Amino acid sequence: MRTRPAVRGLQYLALLGYLVFLVFPLAWLVSTAFKTPQEIAEIHPHWIPRNPTLRNFSDAFDLQPILHAAGNSLVVAVSASVITVLLATPAAYAVARHRSAVSKGALGWVLLSQIFPFILIVIPLFLVLKQFDLINSLPGLVLVYVVWNMPFALWMLRSYVRAVPPALEEAAAVDGAGRVRTLISVVFPLLAPGVVATTLFAFINSWNEFFFALVLLKTPEKLTLPLVLIRFIGADGVASLGPLAAASVLATVPSLLFFAFIQRRLSSGMLSGAVKG
Template sequence: MERTTSSAVTGLKYLALCAYLVFLAFPLLWLLSTALKTPQEIAQINPTIIPNDITFANFRAAFDEQPIARSLVNTAFVASVSATLTVLLSIPAAYVMARYRSVVSRAVIVWVLLSQIFPWVLVIIPLFLLLRDAGLYDSRLGLIIVYVVWSMPFALWMLRSYVASIPYELEEAAAMDGATKVRALRSVVAPLLAPGVVAAGLFAFVSAWNEFLFALVLIRDPDLQTISLTLVKFIGAEGVARLGPLAAASLVATIPSLIFFAFMQRRLTGGLLGGAVKS
């Protein structure tokens, strides 16, 4: 009887997990379905998920009408550099915040919390003026700096929690064995901190990849525009969207971030196992 109940509970858990996965994957499936439909089928009153006549004309139209490839390269460059800088700047700051309790660390914590309360739309005009005066307006460097500042508070908070969860006794034991501070950080703390670094990098990369408001205000050169700005061009002046090419371009824009997430997910699992072995 207990075995039957346990099997039923396990089956319900897997059923709920499958339902959740279908819920998460449905928007991507709907994008794929719309991208493969003809304009006549898209305009039907009762849409279907599986296209009746599969066509790749929407993908050809999307790449012919807009510089999708160039926008993807711009977005990948900005997102990768901003995510790397965010992680590199957040790691030492998070370690200091977690290990050394002082007025400065408490002030940084207050800054992190306050930065998450106020909407970023309030600072878009000051940012525009600052970047314009600094000669960084309409440049990828200016956009990267904004993305780093935007992502750092959350990355700091996340990494601080990871550092705080690592027992300080491990560093003391390494010091007793003759390891220097740098050696203890590299050999003891770094492997255990790897999952947090990957998670913070994922957050910074995906945030920069999907961001629209800052790119809209700070980028004007068509050669520097990110993919989110390019997708808007498939919507007409009166708000009428060309659903076929828009769905095709959106699907193409989603695939690189999914590949990056899948690649980093493997590193996240490896970091967790490596940390478990080290501890």
């Protein structure tokens, strides 16, 4: 059934409005990063800087250890996303294929865990990590992010596993393939799009997370990028808007590059899954 031109026009209009809604904050952030302090302080600011400058970027590096904090965030985000996917993939397969009271209880707990506000678990989490001497350490933060990302990753990958026809596994068993060989050669390649999407979700969540890092990290050399960005706001509440905007632009670059890199893998994985299916 064809969509009427009027309906299609409304769809494109809604899509355009959504794109503007997404692009506006980023465009304003980039514009502010290249403005002089005088332009930033104007009552009626302009979109395009009249006198573009890179001074804000140099000030950002001078005021705060941006590169060191970005390195910490990269280590934490990559480690957390990889470990989350490695644990969630076989768990999602078990939950999707072996339906029992245990799997139903696990799914119920996954949904229930998303209801609790994070602030309710901060004190118990702090005490547990303190017992294992993981306070103020990047491995402890990675562990927290893995647990934090796991419920949604498990739920997301479960949907991809259920989309794989069980007949493919049965055909592989008829051909003499064992359970492990079937999972490695048949099931997991078809889960590539889901694995890529889940990895992207876990990476961005870990890269941008602020609250747990604020509670668990103390010394300056362990701070992640979100904790360093907040330091551009002084004790009196006045922010260095130019350097803050420049540092924020630099903070978005790794996420955009990671998304651009992984999007190609997502497209190729979807095509590969379609052919193999």
